[in-house]
Each structure stands twice: as structure tokens, then as C-alpha cells.
Amino acid sequence: xxxxxxxxxxxxxxxxxxxxxxxxxxxxxxxxxxxxxxxxxxxxxxxxxxxxxxxxxxxxxxxxxxxxxxxxxxxxxxxxxx
Numbered sequence: 001x002x003x004x005x006x007x008x009x010x011x012x013x014x015x016x017x018x019x020x021x022x023x024x025x026x027x028x029x030x031x032x033x034x035x036x037x038x039x040x041x042x043x044x045x046x047x048x049x050x051x052x053x054x055x056x057x058x059x060x061x062x063x064x065x066x067x068x069x070x071x072x073x074x075x076x077x078x079x080x081x082x
Contacts, residue, residue: 026082027065033077034066053081 021029037053044050054075063076 023061026062030062030077030082031065031069033081034075036081037075037077053078055079 040053041050055078057076060076060079062082066076
């Protein structure tokens, strides 16, 4: 059994390559972020914390699916949520 230091070192040496997502996949991930925000809103009380989860910027290309599906009722997740 490896100790925690060996595990951290082992994962640190892994190549950090993350394949890029297609535009469609990025839009779907952002759309799922809407439901994550709604779920978190039910449990958070801190107003500042809540405000950090969504964005007022709706011109980002990943928000096109949200804008299409929204009837002015969906929130746009912050980039940190996505």
C-alpha cells in the first residue's frame, strides 16, 4: 500500500493533457451547469456565494444552448461552474 506522498507524486507526474471538447459538448456542459446551480441554490444561504455561481454575461458562445432553451427563466453559470 502506498502512502499519501507516493500517491500525490504519482498523480503529479501524469501528463496534464486534457482533450478539448467540441462546441456542442461545451454548450451541453454549460447547460448542465444550470441544473447544478439550481441544486446548490436550495442549500446555500450566503448571498455572496450564490452570486459567484452565476454570470450576467450572456454573450459567451457556450451559453447558446441555454439561451435557446431559456424563456428568460434560466440562469447562466459562471465560468468557474463550467
